[in-house]
Amino acid sequence: MQLRELGASGLLVSPICLGTMTFGEPVAEADAVKLVHAAIDMGVNFIDTANVYEGYKRVLGSAGGVAEEIVGKALLGRRNDAVLATKVGAPLGAGPQDRGLSASHILREVEQSLRRLQTDVIDLYIVHWPDKHTPLETTMAAIDQCVRQGKVRYFGASNHSAAQLCEMLWLADANGWPRVVSSQIPYSMLRREFHNDLPFCAKHQIGVTPYQSLQGGLLTGKYRRSESAPADSRLAEKPAWMWELNDGLYDQLEGVEQLAGELDISPARYTLAWTLQQPAMSSLVVGAKRAEQVADAVAASQIAIPEEHFERVDQVCPPPWRQPDPIR
Numbered sequence: 001m002q003l004r005e006l007g008a009s010g011l012l013v014s015p016i017c018l019g020t021m022t023f024g025e026p027v028a029e030a031d032a033v034k035l036v037h038a039a040i041d042m043g044v045n046f047i048d049t050a051n052v053y054e055g056y057k058r059v060l061g062s063a064g065g066v067a068e069e070i071v072g073k074a075l076l077g078r079r080n081d082a083v084l085a086t087k088v089g090a091p092l093g094a095g096p097q098d099r100g101l102s103a104s105h106i107l108r109e110v111e112q113s114l115r116r117l118q119t120d121v122i123d124l125y126i127v128h129w130p131d132k133h134t135p136l137e138t139t140m141a142a143i144d145q146c147v148r149q150g151k152v153r154y155f156g157a158s159n160h161s162a163a164q165l166c167e168m169l170w171l172a173d174a175n176g177w178p179r180v181v182s183s184q185i186p187y188s189m190l191r192r193e194f195h196n197d198l199p200f201c202a203k204h205q206i207g208v209t210p211y212q213s214l215q216g217g218l219l220t221g222k223y224r225r226s227e228s229a230p231a232d233s234r235l236a237e238k239p240a241w242m243w244e245l246n247d248g249l250y251d252q253l254e255g256v257e258q259l260a261g262e263l264d265i266s267p268a269r270y271t272l273a274w275t276l277q278q279p280a281m282s283s284l285v286v287g288a289k290r291a292e293q294v295a296d297a298v299a300a301s302q303i304a305i306p307e308e309h310f311e312r313v314d315q316v317c318p319p320p321w322r323q324p325d326p327i328r
C-alpha cells in the first residue's frame with residue numbers, strides 16, 4: 001500500500017486504518033487480536049480506537065474501555081508497528097464530569113487510555129465530539145499539557161466542522177499549542193454533510209480520516225431487496241446501528257452496485273476506492289469483522305476510479321445527503 005501523509009504531522013499512514021468499534025462484540029477478544037495482527041501483516045499501520053468503544057454492548061453512558069484493552073494486548077511487542085489513535089469526550093458514565101472536553105475529563109481519561117492501551121504515548125489523541133460546555137481554549141490547553149508531558153504526540157478532531165477546525169488552528173497559532181492534524185468525520189457516498197469542508201482540510205494540511213465509508217456495510221452489496229439480511233451481518237446482529245432500508249435506499253445501493261459492476265469490482269471495493277479519491281483523504285477508518293474484510297479494503301486502496309464515474313455516483317446518490325444521527 002502506498003502510504004499517505006497524515007496532515008502536517010509528518011506521519012505516514014496506510015490509506016486504510018483499522019477501526020475497532022466492534023471489538024468485544026461481535027469481534028471477541030481472541031479474534032480481535034488476530035485481526036489486528038492480520039491487518040498489520042497486510043500493511044495497515046494505523047489503528048483507531050476510543051475510550052468508549054466496547055462493541056455492540058455499548059449503551060449511552062456505559063463504562064467503555066473494552067476495545068482499548070484489546071488493542072493494548074494486540075500491540076504488546078508490536079507497538080512500533082502502528083500509529084495508534086484514541087479518542088476522548090464521549091459519555092462514559094452518569095456524572096457530569098464523565099464526558100466532554102474539560103481539562104478535568106481529558107487529564108483523567110488520558111491516563112486511563114494509556115493504562116488500557118499498555119503504552120507510554122498515544123500517537124494521535126482525538127477529541128471525539130464538540131462539547132458545547134467547554135471553550136476550545138480550555139480543551140486545547142489540556143491537550144497541550146498532554147503533549148508537553150509526553151503522553152500524546154499529535155492532536156486530532158472528530159465530528160467537528162471546518163469552522164471549528166479553523167478556530168483550533170487560530171488558537172494553536174496564537175498560543176503555541178499543537179495544531180490539529182486530522183479530522184475524523186462521517187463520510188460515505190450516502191452521507192456527505194461534511195463534503196464542503198474537505199477543501200479547507202486540504203488547504204490547511206488537516207488529514208481527513210473518514211469513518212463509515214461503507215455506511216456500516218450497506219455499501220457492500222450484501223443487503224438485497226426482498227431478501228432478509230445475512231445472519232452474520234450488522235443489520236441482523238445490531239439493527240440499532242444501521243439505517244432503515246427502504247425502496248429509495250435500495251435504489252441507491254443497486255445503482256452503486258451497477259457502477260461497480262461496470263468496472264468488474266465489488267461494491268465494497270468501489271465505494272472505498274471512490275472515497276479515497278475525494279479531496280484531503282489520508283486514511284479510511286474501516287470496520288472489519290474478519291481478515292477478508294480488511295483484505296478487501298487493502299485491495300480497494302490500489303484501485304483508481306475513472307473520472308467519469310464521479311458524476312455518475314452523484315447522480316445515483318444526489319444531495320441532500322443524510323445528516324448526522326440526531327442522537328449525536
Ligand SMILES: NC(=O)c1ccc[n+]([C@@H]2O[C@H](COP(=O)([O-])OP(=O)(O)OC[C@H]3O[C@@H](n4cnc5c(N)ncnc54)[C@H](OP(=O)(O)O)[C@@H]3O)[C@@H](O)[C@H]2O)c1
Pocket residue numbers: 018019020021022048049128158159184185211212213214215216217218220222232233234235268285286287288289292293294296297
Ligand atoms: N469518530 C466517530 O464518531 C466514529 C463513529 C463511528 C465509527 N468510528 C470509527 O470508524 C470505524 C468504522 O465504523 P463502522 O464499522 O461503523 O463502519 P463501516 O466501516 O462503514 O462498516 C464496517 C462493517 O461493514 C461490514 N463490512 C466491512 N467490510 C466488508 C466487506 N468487504 N464486505 C462485506 N461487509 C463488510 C462489517 O460488518 P458485518 O460483517 O457485521 O456486516 C463491518 O463491521 C469504527 O470501528 C470506528 O473506529 C468513528
